[in-house]
Amino acid sequence: MILVVLDHDGTKLRKGSLEALTRARQLAQALGERVAGVLLAEERAPLEEARGYVETLYVAELGPYTAEKWAAGILEAAREGVKAILAPSSRQSRAYLGRVAYALKAGLLEDTLESWAEGGQVYATRYAYLNRVTQKVKSAPPVVLTVKPNTTPLAEPLGQMGEVVTMNVPPVATVEVLERVQEERKGVSLTEANVVVTGGRGMGSAEAFKQVEELAALLGGAVGATRAVVDAGWRPYGEQVGQTGKTVQPSLYIALGVSGAVQHLAGMNKSKYIVAVNKDPEAPIFKHADYGIVGDVHQVLPALIEAVKKLKD
Amino acid sequence: MKFIAVIRQVPDGESRLRIGGNRVDLSSATLILDQMDEYGVEEALRLKEKHGGEAIAVGFGPERAEEAIRTALAMGMDRGIHVVYEGYADPVTVAEALAPVLKEEAPTLVLTGGQQADWDSQALGAALAEALGVPVVPWTTALELEGETAKAKHDLDEGAEWVRVKLPAVFTTQQGLNEPRYPTLPGIMKAKKKEIKKVAFQGKGRVEILEETIQEKARLQRILDGKDPVAAAEELVRLLHEEAKVI
Numbered sequence: 327m328i329l330v331v332l333d334h335d336g337t338k339l340r341k342g343s344l345e346a347l348t349r350a351r352q353l354a355q356a357l358g359e360r361v362a363g364v365l366l367a368e369e370r371a372p373l374e375e376a377r378g379y380v381e382t383l384y385v386a387e388l389g390p391y392t393a394e395k396w397a398a399g400i401l402e403a404a405r406e407g408v409k410a411i412l413a414p415s416s417r418q419s420r421a422y423l424g425r426v427a428y429a430l431k432a433g434l435l436e437d438t439l440e441s442w443a444e445g446g447q448v449y450a451t452r453y454a455y456l457n458r459v460t461q462k463v464k465s466a467p468p469v470v471l472t473v474k475p476n477t478t479p480l481a482e483p484l485g486q487m488g489e490v491v492t493m494n495v496p497p498v499a500t501v502e503v504l505e506r507v508q509e510e511r512k513g514v515s516l517t518e519a520n521v522v523v524t525g526g527r528g529m530g531s532a533e534a535f536k537q538v539e540e541l542a543a544l545l546g547g548a549v550g551a552t553r554a555v556v557d558a559g560w561r562p563y564g565e566q567v568g569q570t571g572k573t574v575q576p577s578l579y580i581a582l583g584v585s586g587a588v589q590h591l592a593g594m595n596k597s598k599y600i601v602a603v604n605k606d607p608e609a610p611i612f613k614h615a616d617y618g619i620v621g622d623v624h625q626v627l628p629a630l631i632e633a634v635k636k637l638k639d
Numbered sequence: 640m641k642f643i644a645v646i647r648q649v650p651d652g653e654s655r656l657r658i659g660g661n662r663v664d665l666s667s668a669t670l671i672l673d674q675m676d677e678y679g680v681e682e683a684l685r686l687k688e689k690h691g692g693e694a695i696a697v698g699f700g701p702e703r704a705e706e707a708i709r710t711a712l713a714m715g716m717d718r719g720i721h722v723v724y725e726g727y728a729d730p731v732t733v734a735e736a737l738a739p740v741l742k743e744e745a746p747t748l749v750l751t752g753g754q755q756a757d758w759d760s761q762a763l764g765a766a767l768a769e770a771l772g773v774p775v776v777p778w779t780t781a782l783e784l785e786g787e788t789a790k791a792k793h794d795l796d797e798g799a800e801w802v803r804v805k806l807p808a809v810f811t812t813q814q815g816l817n818e819p820r821y822p823t824l825p826g827i828m829k830a831k832k833k834e835i836k837k838v839a840f841q842g843k844g845r846v847e848i849l850e851e852t853i854q855e856k857a858r859l860q861r862i863l864d865g866k867d868p869v870a871a872a873e874e875l876v877r878l879l880h881e882e883a884k885v886i
Contacts, residue, residue, distance in 0.1 A: 391795075392802075393765060393775055416796045417761065421777045424765025427731050433845035434731055436760055454759045454851070456652055459663055462850040465729075500774035500808075504790070504801040521885070545886055553814060564797055569675075569754060570778070570813045578885040588652030589814070599883050600858065601875065603865070616858050617878055621865015629872035634886065637876055 328354040329404055331413035331423075332363045332376045332383075339372055339379075341518065342414025346473045347379055347481035349441055350412045356443035357409050357467070363488070364403040366396055377490065378483035386493040391418065392501040397425035402493045404430065408468055410448060415472040423470050433465025437474045456569060456592035475517050476575060509564040514548045516565060521547025521578045522594070524567055525555060528583020528604060528623050532560035537627050538582060544634045550574065552590050568593035583623040586611030603627070640692030641744060642683035644716065645737060645751035645767065646676040648700050648707035652756055661850045672707040674819075675752025678812035680711045681819040682750050682782060690784060692747070693717050697740060699733050701725045705835060712830035713822030719835035720744075727758070729846040734766035736840040741771060748789065748806055753778050753813040764811035771809065776802060779810045 330350045332343045347361070354361045363380035365371050367387045377383055384403035388395045400422065404411060411426060413419040415437045427434040435441070438450040439460075448469045454461045516522065523542040525535055535549070542549045551561035553568055567574055569589040579597035584590065586602070586609055594600070595614060602615040603626050612618050619626050650656065650668040657664045672680070683694040696711035696719045698704050708719040722736050741749060749771070754761045761777070768775035780799070781792035789808060792801050822830070861878065865871040879886045 393768075393777070397769070417778060417794065418796050420761040421765045421775055424730060424762030425769040425775070427762065428734055428766040428769035431731065431845070434729055434760075434762055434766075435846065436762060449849075452759070454757065455650065455656055455663065456756055456759065458656060458853065458855055460852050461848050463846050463848050465846045500805055501776070502803045504803055506795075506800040507798045509798045557815065563794065563799065569756075570815070578879065578883070592652070595855075599879070599885050601879070602862075605865075607862075612860075612862055614858055616861065616883070617875055618862040619865040619868075619871045619875055620862060621868055621871060625868040626865050626872055629868040630876065632869070633872045633876040636873075637880055637886070 327406065327408050328357070328359045328361045329400070329408050329411045330361060330363050330380070331400060331411065331419065332365045332379070333414055333416070333419065334365070334372050336368060336370055337372060339375055340414060341480065342416070342473065342475050344480040345475065345478035346412040346414050348478050349471070349473050350410070351481065353410050353441065353443050353448065357446070359409050362403070364400055366399045373490070377487045379481060380488045381484070382491060383488045384491050384493050386495045388495060390503045392498070392503065393418070393421035393425060394498045394500050395495070396422035397429070398498050399493065399495045400426050401429055402495050410467060411470045413472055415474050419472055423472060427470040430468050430470070432468040432470045435463060435465060435469055435471045437472055439474055439477050441471055456588060457573070457595050509562050513543070514546065516548045516550060516567070516572050517574055519548035519574070520576050521545040521580070522550045522567070522574050522576045522597070523547055523580045523582065524550030524552065524584060524594070525582050526552040526584030527554040527558070529555065529560070530583070530624070534624070535560060537631060541580070541627065541631050541634065544631065544638070545578070547576070547578070552584055581611050582627060584611050585609045586614060640686070640690050640747040642686045642692065642694045643697055643741065643744060643746040643749045644676065644679040644683045644694070644711065645697050645699070645749060645763070646680065646707055646711055647673050647698065647755060648704040649673045649755065649757040656853060658851060658853055662848065663851045670703065670706065672710040673752050673756050675754055675756065675812060677819040678814065678816045679750030679752060680714050680716060681817045682812060684715045684820070685817060686784065695720065695744065695746070697737060698722070699724060699737060708835055709830050710822060712833045713826040714820055715826060718833055720838060721835050722838045722840050724840045727848050728844040730760050730762040730766045732842055732844040733763055734770040735842055737767060738770035740838055741767070746807060749809045750812055751809065753811040764809050768809040771807070774804050774808045775811070776804055776808060777811045778813050780813065780815045782810060782816070
């Protein structure tokens with residue numbers, strides 16, 4: 327069996343789940359296995375939608391997310407034996423799959439760009455060294471594999487509804503959630519955006535981000551922020567790009583007043599085109615830029631907004 | 640109380656990487672204590688300072704990784720344990736190698752970095768937690784001990800949450816949790832005399848690296864002078880539209 331964790335936001339499956347499904351179907355074909363899904367619910371889960379994608383769907387109501395509960399649910403679904411477990415890459419998936427991989431003594435292939443099976447072995451490519459190196463790796467089954475977002479075509483529904491298997495997952499209560507701080511998200515999601523406009527400490531204030539938002543909106547993109555900006559409280563954590571934030575890979579990445587620390591580069595150095603605006607010509611970000619302007623961001627940004635508006639007219 | 644920081648030695652993110660054969664060759668790279676692990680060392684020291692007890696650095700890696708353990712000792716950790724292993728090991732294997740050592744020490748809690756700066760893995764904390772049969776709190780930004788439990792704030796994919804967790808538990812660390820101290824000269828002198836216990840690991844990894852290639856894209860480096868911001872902005876937008884064709 328190849329098991330896919332169908333991650334969801336409470337109403338619909340996440341795009342990453344459909345990418346993981348495509349990868350699961352490829353592996354299943356090469357290894358002569360069938361695909362099953364596991365849907366772990368927090369009250370309302372997209373059960374009907376999920377049933378459309380797999381012949382067998384393992385379901386359990388587990389209450390609020392904890393890595394321990396999710397790991398227990400996946401291990402229950404995997405009880406009859408699995409060759410591979412796949413899930414979209416996320417911080418959360420790595421926490422529960424790290425547990426699952428250890429419990430199954432499986433090869434853990436994180437954040438894979440591609441995956442395939444050959445001669446009974448599972449192969450994958452992934453980035454390492456803060457996104458600077460591409461590795462080709464292999465492991466014998468069972469493997470636990472996470473799929474990097476935006477690397478894989480989305481799976482199509484099967485055209486029939488799968489059988490639902492309701493699981494009884496033994497209760498796990500080692501982590502008590504006291505308070506959850508949800509972040510409001512507006513506009514296009516950062517990890518899926520084709521254009522990302524990021525402001526750094528050089529923006530100088532929270533107010534200055536109004537113009538970052540304006541430029542992002544004009545280009546149909548999302549706003550990003552550096553760690554320093556988030557720490558200063560100018561922008562929410564959900565917008566942070568970098569090693570401790572989100573990894574993005576848009577066609578166009580515009581870095582405004584960003585110096586280019588290694589931790590930030592790790593989150594965006596795979597972007598197709600990188601544009602930097604910084605008054606310091608020695609800023610490391612320029613070494614990683616395709617285009618750039620050495621200048622005061624407070625003068626250049628309004629001019630950029632005007633120039634884009636002019637282009638659109 | 641006993642606070643353990645699990646650490647690894649990695650290349651400095653600023654140092655140039657080279658490929659030798661078909662693998663990354665670190666022989667000329669600057670190797671450091673992983674910065675994400677430094678937060679764990681600092682937190683272990685702060686917990687010890689506040690609650691008393693012992694702070695131990697447990698390292699995994701080749702012989703040379705002893706330098707990273709010495710750095711942790713110079714920061715103030717009481718003693719070190721080095722599980723020696725040459726070559727690559729996936730997080731499940733590292734957890735297997737460290738589990739007997741950690742079980743023997745029976746720590747109050749274990750800290751380790753949220754992401755490794757060499758293999759980009761984020762799973763060691765979770766794998767360690769499973770190996771020890773305890774909960775994991777990934778990407779911790781605040782941590783307080785409250786008797787038999789800890790209260791912690793940690794990041795989710797979207798947003799964050801406060802949790803209460805029964806100890807022992809594993810916490811993965813990141814920037815924002817604290818500000819790691821620098822080793823002092825007396826600290827460095829003292830570290831030379833502190834014990835590092837060596838433990839051999841005979842196991843074998845499940846995941847094999849077949850090939851590594853450097854993927855640093857050559858950038859166009861067309862940098863404009865912004866003395867005339869309007870002209871520079873117009874030229875940039877023209878280049879993005881006509882040359883790069885991304886807007």
